[in-house]
Amino acid sequence: LWKLMDTYEPNDPESIQKSFARHLEYSLACTRFNFTMEDAYRAAGLVLRDRLLESLNDTNDYYRKMDVKRGYYLSAEYLIGRHMQNAIANLDLEQPFKEAFIGLGMELEELFHEEADPALGNGGLGRLAACFLDSMATLSLPCWGYGIRYSYGMFKQEIQNGRQVECPDFWIGDGCPFEIPRPDITYPVRLYGEVTHGEDEKGNWCVNWVGGEIVQAMAYDNPIPGFDTYNTNNLRLWRACPSKEFDLDMFSAAAYADSVESRRKAEDLSAVLYPNDATYEGKELRLRQQYFFVSASLQDLLRDFIKRPNYKWSELPEKVAVQMNDTHPTIAVAEMMRLLVDVMHVHWEEAWDLTTKCLNYTNHTVMPEALEKWPVEMIERMLPRHLQIIGELNLRWIKDLQKKYGDHSPVISALSIFEEGDIKKIRMGNLAIMGANKVNGVAAIHTEIIKKETFPEFYKYCCDIGKPDKIVNMTNGVTPRRWVHCANPALSAIFTKYLGSHEWLTDMTKLKGMLKFKEDSKLHSEWMEMKRECKAKLAAFVKEKCDLDIDQDALIDIQIKRIHEYKRQLMNILYVIHRYQELKKKSPGEREKTQKRVVLIGGKAASAYVNAKIIIKLISNVGKVINKDPDTSKYLKVAFVPNYCVSAAQVMIPASDISEHISTAGTEASGTSNMKFVMNGGLIVGTMDGANIEIREECGEDTMFIFGCLEHQVADIAAKAKSGHYPIDSRLQAVFQAIRNGDFSHGEPEAQAEFCSLVDRLCNIQAAGTWDGDKYLVISDFPSFIDAQARVDATYADKAKWCKLSIQAASSMAKFSTDRTIKEYAEVIWGVKPAVRPLED
Ligand SMILES: CCc1ccc([C@H](C)CC(=O)N[C@@H]2O[C@H](CO)[C@@H](O)[C@H](O)[C@H]2O)cc1
Numbered sequence: 001l002w003k004l005m006d007t008y009e010p011n012d013p014e015s016i017q018k019s020f021a022r023h024l025e026y027s028l029a030c031t032r033f034n035f036t037m038e039d040a041y042r043a044a045g046l047v048l049r050d051r052l053l054e055s056l057n058d059t060n061d062y063y064r065k066m067d068v069k070r071g072y073y074l075s076a077e078y079l080i081g082r083h084m085q086n087a088i089a090n091l092d093l094e095q096p097f098k099e100a101f102i103g104l105g106m107e108l109e110e111l112f113h114e115e116a117d118p119a120l121g122n123g124g125l126g127r128l129a130a131c132f133l134d135s136m137a138t139l140s141l142p143c144w145g146y147g148i149r150y151s152y153g154m155f156k157q158e159i160q161n162g163r164q165v166e167c168p169d170f171w172i173g174d175g176c177p178f179e180i181p182r183p184d185i186t187y188p189v190r191l192y193g194e195v196t197h198g199e200d201e202k203g204n205w206c207v208n209w210v211g212g213e214i215v216q217a218m219a220y221d222n223p224i225p226g227f228d229t230y231n232t233n234n235l236r237l238w239r240a241c242p243s244k245e246f247d248l249d250m251f252s253a254a255a256y257a258d259s260v261e262s263r264r265k266a267e268d269l270s271a272v273l274y275p276n277d278a279t280y281e282g283k284e285l286r287l288r289q290q291y292f293f294v295s296a297s298l299q300d301l302l303r304d305f306i307k308r309p310n311y312k313w314s315e316l317p318e319k320v321a322v323q324m325n326d327t328h329p330t331i332a333v334a335e336m337m338r339l340l341v342d343v344m345h346v347h348w349e350e351a352w353d354l355t356t357k358c359l360n361y362t363n364h365t366v367m368p369e370a371l372e373k374w375p376v377e378m379i380e381r382m383l384p385r386h387l388q389i390i391g392e393l394n395l396r397w398i399k400d401l402q403k404k405y406g407d408h409s410p411v412i413s414a415l416s417i418f419e420e421g422d423i424k425k426i427r428m429g430n431l432a433i434m435g436a437n438k439v440n441g442v443a444a445i446h447t448e449i450i451k452k453e454t455f456p457e458f459y460k461y462c463c464d465i466g467k468p469d470k471i472v473n474m475t476n477g478v479t480p481r482r483w484v485h486c487a488n489p490a491l492s493a494i495f496t497k498y499l500g501s502h503e504w505l506t507d508m509t510k511l512k513g514m515l516k517f518k519e520d521s522k523l524h525s526e527w528m529e530m531k532r533e534c535k536a537k538l539a540a541f542v543k544e545k546c547d548l549d550i551d552q553d554a555l556i557d558i559q560i561k562r563i564h565e566y567k568r569q570l571m572n573i574l575y576v577i578h579r580y581q582e583l584k585k586k587s588p589g590e591r592e593k594t595q596k597r598v599v600l601i602g603g604k605a606a607s608a609y610v611n612a613k614i615i616i617k618l619i620s621n622v623g624k625v626i627n628k629d630p631d632t633s634k635y636l637k638v639a640f641v642p643n644y645c646v647s648a649a650q651v652m653i654p655a656s657d658i659s660e661h662i663s664t665a666g667t668e669a670s671g672t673s674n675m676k677f678v679m680n681g682g683l684i685v686g687t688m689d690g691a692n693i694e695i696r697e698e699c700g701e702d703t704m705f706i707f708g709c710l711e712h713q714v715a716d717i718a719a720k721a722k723s724g725h726y727p728i729d730s731r732l733q734a735v736f737q738a739i740r741n742g743d744f745s746h747g748e749p750e751a752q753a754e755f756c757s758l759v760d761r762l763c764n765i766q767a768a769g770t771w772d773g774d775k776y777l778v779i780s781d782f783p784s785f786i787d788a789q790a791r792v793d794a795t796y797a798d799k800a801k802w803c804k805l806s807i808q809a810a811s812s813m814a815k816f817s818t819d820r821t822i823k824e825y826a827e828v829i830w831g832v833k834p835a836v837r838p839l840e841d
Contacts, residue, residue: 009050011093016100019047040106041084041114044097045177048087052223053180055091055232062837063142067308069318071136071143071825071832072301074332075325076290077126077273078133078147078235079154080222081646082115083178084108085486086134090225116171117647119153120237122277122604123562124672125364127646128442128818129325131672132825134479135818137226137233138506140836141826146297148289149179149220149237150273157604157643162620162751166275166607178222179237185219187299188243189292195384207342209385214243215266217296227481228506230837238296240269276606277562278370284382287331287374291383294332298339306344313346317357321830324361324436327372327428332359333435334386337393342385352393360829361432361439362474364669366446366454367566373425376418390417390426397434404464414457433458438829440474443670443691445711447473474825475694476670477818480505483676488654490530491680491810498523508814518807519800527803531655531681538655541648542600546639548627554596554637555796557685558652558677559660560644563605563612566667570758571778572601572660573619575785576626576638577735577744583632594635595793600652602641614754616640621744621751649676656682657802658705658792662785664776665689666711675816678703681806685788687781694815703809705795707788708781717780718769726765726774729783736763 009019023046024030030039063070088097088108101108121127129145136143155166193212200206222235242263268285269292305311305319324330333355340351365371379387394417405411417434419425433439433455441447451459451471462470485492485505496502498517504510517523535552542550550556559572576599583591601619605612623638641648653659659677661668661684668690678684678695686692687708696704709717720726728736736759738744745752767773768780796802814820826832 009054011051011096013096013100013103016047016093016096017104019050020044020100020104023047037106037110038114041111042174042177044101044111045084045115048084048091048093049177049180049223051091051093052087052178052225052232055225055230056221056223056234059231059233059837063835066835067319068142068835069830069832070301070304070320071141071830072297072320072322073129073132073136073143073145073325074294074297074322074329075126075129075145075147076293076328077121077325078129078145078237079121079123079126079646080118080130080133080235081482081650082112082117083176084115085112086482087178087225089481089486090134090138090227092228116173116176117645118171118176119169119645120147120150120171120273122154122273122275124670125277125326128364128476128672130646131477131479131482131818132822133224133233133235134227134481135477135822137224137231138229138479138481139819139822139826140226140229140231140834141822141832142233142835143826143830143832144233145224145235146293146300147235147237148270148273148293149239150270151239151267152272154273154604154645155275155607159616159620159640159642162617162624162640164605164613164616180221180223182219182221182236185236185300186241187217187296188214189217189295190214191288191291191382193384195388204345206345207385207388209338209342213262213265215269215292216241216243217292219296219300230839231835236297236300238270238293240266240271240292242266275604276608278365278367278564279606279609280370280372281608282374282378284378287378287382290328291331291335291386294329294335297329298332298335302339302344313340313344313350313354316354318831320358321832322359323825323830324359324432326362326364327432330361330372330428330432330435331383331386333431334383334389334393336435337389338385341389348392356435357437359436361436363429363432363439363441363446363450363454366449366669367667372428373419374428376424376426379426390431393431393434394418401461404461411457411461415461429455430458437470439471440829441471441669442474442476443694444473444475445666445688445693446669446690447471449666449711472828474821474829475815476672476675476691477816477821478672478675478679479818480508480679482650483653484679487650487676488530488534488680490533491654494523494526494530506819508817508819511811511814514807514811518804518811523807524800524803527681527807528799531657531806534654534680537651541651542639542641545641545643545648548623548637548639550598550637550639551596551634554598555657555792556655557597557599557658557660558601558656558682559662560600560602560641560649560652561671561673563603563609563615565611565615566663566776568662568664568776568778569601569603569619570615571662571782571785572599573615573622573638574732574735574778574782575789576636577622577738578731578786579789580622580626580629580632580636581731581734581738583635584629588631591631591635595796596635597637599636599638600641601638602644602648602652604644611758614758617751618739618744618755618758621746621748621755624746625744649673653677653682654680656680657796658683658685660684661686661690661692662708662781663687663689664714664781665709666714667776675813678809679813679816681810683792683802683805683809685785685792691816695809695813698815699809699812700805703805703812705788705792707784709777714769714777717777721768721773721780722766724765726768726779728763728779729786731786732779732782 023043217238224233340346661674670691764773
């Protein structure tokens with residue numbers, strides 16, 4: 001059987017066609033003469049699934065045989081995007097698949113479009129997790145991801161009359177060929193109930209968590225193929241199922257409704273992704289979701305560990321490393337202790353030693369409103385044993401601190417896991433740092449802010465105990481497979497042609513080889529042709545989504561990311577109004593000389609985020625005025641692109657000339673779309689914030705149009721404003737006036753009121769830097785923003801210079817590949833080494 005089984009799926013076009021036809025018939029019950037494009041996509045997906053599954057199993061067997069140290073990434077979100085194109089590329093099947101389907105009269109692109117975009121995440125954090133999975137596999141690192149299989153992902157965004165409308169995203173629809181249900185892998189997860197103490201059968205004193213409700217966590221495996229390797233890792237997502245499919249005795253009793261109720265209640269757990277991406281909402285279901293996937297994941301990885309012949313608990317940190325993606329999985333600190341102490345009967349001290357050696361924590365935001373603090377009473381009700389454990393941990397922690405800093409040092413209350421107050425809370429950030437081996441920020445400036453402003457007492461404590469390197473920096477990255485090779489095949493072809501191989505795709509330092517051609521006219525013409533192709537695709541996309549015709553020779557200016565006041569989409573649209581007013585002032589002749597611009601803004605607002613939704617409305621209404629103004633529409637177009645998601649990003653990002661990363665200095669932890677744009681030859685208008693700073697260092701100052709105050713200046717500006725010194729540039733005054741005049745309200749009183757409230761709050765001078773005023777310093781950064789945009793126009797007028805800068809920047813982005821980022825995590829934090837699976841195994 002083994003000989004038969006080995007590599008049983010040949011990859012020549014004909015075998016692929018056969019396998020396709022077989023799945024059409026035997027898996028989908030279609031006949032080979034009548035099937036829809038969606039059927040074709042599904043059958044093709046199953047052809048790939050067979051190969052992915054084979055590789056996943058063989059890879060996992062290899063890891064087990066080699067008894068390697070494993071890494072586990074715990075994330076409540078994975079924005080994985082469409083699978084098919086990426087799977088074909090990473091399995092190195094592009095050629096045979098292309099030939100096979102051309103032979104069947106189908107373009108691969110047609111199939112790709114049939115796939116639902118699994119949006120199991122909100123934004124940056126979720127997409128980073130997905131890029132990490134791709135790099136962990138490509139580096140042949142024995143690392144798996146764990147998460148939640150939400151039935152409803154990130155809502156679909158429709159724009160109706162300029163306003164965001166959220167629509168449920170039932171992405172699973174008729175099933176996803178790229179996931180494998182594992183009814184053989186389920187774990188019980190208890191919630192609520194109470195804790196009893198007593199003697200077990202052997203007379204040992206033990207703690208029992210009883211009662212409450214049990215939910216079954218069932219695994220769904222999503223193979224993650226690496227590029228240019230035979231290794232395929234796994235993303236194991238948990239779905240909540242009722243513990244007893246059907247409680248027959250309940251069935252007999254007239255409590256039928258209850259059994260259905262308990263089924264619904266159980267399934268609720270993994271039903272919906274919470275659509276907020278930077279504001280903590282203490283919803284109980286959210287905490288249940290977090291504990292649910294953390295418990296199932298830790299049970300699963302510990303089961304794998306104890307499967308190893310004559311395992312010893314002391315070996316756990318040598319065989320297991322866990323990364324907590326922000327505080328969302330931080331209940332893992334207490335759950336690991338419960339499983340080790342209560343279930344595996346490991347002594348408390350050893351259990352704590354093992355826990356703090358295995359767990360690690362990544363912080364992704366310094367926004368106070370995003371830091372999770374769960375009410376003690378909620379934890380007490382839902383997770384009574386965990387509250388006991390956290391209480392005990394904090395007791396010992398405080399004792400340590402008192403020994404070091406004295407009983408009444410203010411440090412104690414700052415470092416305590418508990419936040420006192422009328423509602424006592426558990427600070428998940430403090431618990432995460434306390435329970436972690438390593439803590440990291442996601443960009444150099446962000447990690448410094450964590451040390452100095454967000455957790456200064458913790459950093460000082462680490463230094464005091466001689467562990468200053470407990471907090472390390474891991475600058476984010478993106479995977480070049482999806483964001484260059486799949487999103488921009490024309491650019492990928494240029495790199496491979498000029499560099500002589502596609503090695504750059506697994507080692508982006510090779511792109512430096514392009515620099516010697518950066519002023520080469522032949523490359524320039526190919527480069528500009530590539531950009532033209534991307535712009536043509538974008539034009540078709542914008543026509544379809546916004547019913548707007550855009551001039552492909554215009555400068556394409558894009559800002560796509562979650563709508564949030566700190567990301568300052570408002571400043572972008574205020575500038576567009578200013579640019580419009582300047583155009584209107586000009587004579588037709590003068591207008592002819594101006595740089596044509598198309599400004600595209602896209603992103604979802606958290607459903608309860610009122611100000612963000614008003615900003616979307618303002619952008620939509622401004623577009624309606626400008627785009628049909630005969631004086632200006634030839635020179636300036638602006639549109640809000642609906643339903644920004646991974647697949648939309650793959651169409652928009654390759655087409656940019658300029659992209660906006662204009663957050664107030666010190667607010668954007670890193671940003672990752674900035675990296676994707678520059679890798680595709682786009683240049684940045686940005687502030688000295690997040691990873692913009694490091695991109696500028698790598699690519700050269702002349703490739704970025706920087707403006708605005710620096711992080712350390714923010715507090716001064718706010719202080720000056722308090723004393724009334726916060727001047728408003730006259731050009732911005734003119735913009736505010738136009739808004740107040742109702743120029744962009746289309747006679748909608750509600751919109752007019754909303755727009756004016758936005759402007760009024762900005763102009764509440766004394767309150768600048770606070771929520772009652774211009775919290776994110778739009779007014780004080782506006783003049784230099786105008787200057788930066790003028791520099792863009794001037795530079796863009798010199799096409800050869802622009803092209804040179806574009807090539808220079810795109811060829812200098814090696815640092816921002818997640819291969820570099822993950823290599824650092826593996827070496828500095830996890831101590832996990834590549835385990836390259838040999839084919840013949
Ligand atoms: C509790 C609600 C909630 C949900 C998600 C989050 C995320 C941490 C927000 C997020 O996505 N942060 C982004 O993470 C990216 C990856 O590191 C960074 O590049 C972005 O700068 C950061 O905003 C915070 C709070």
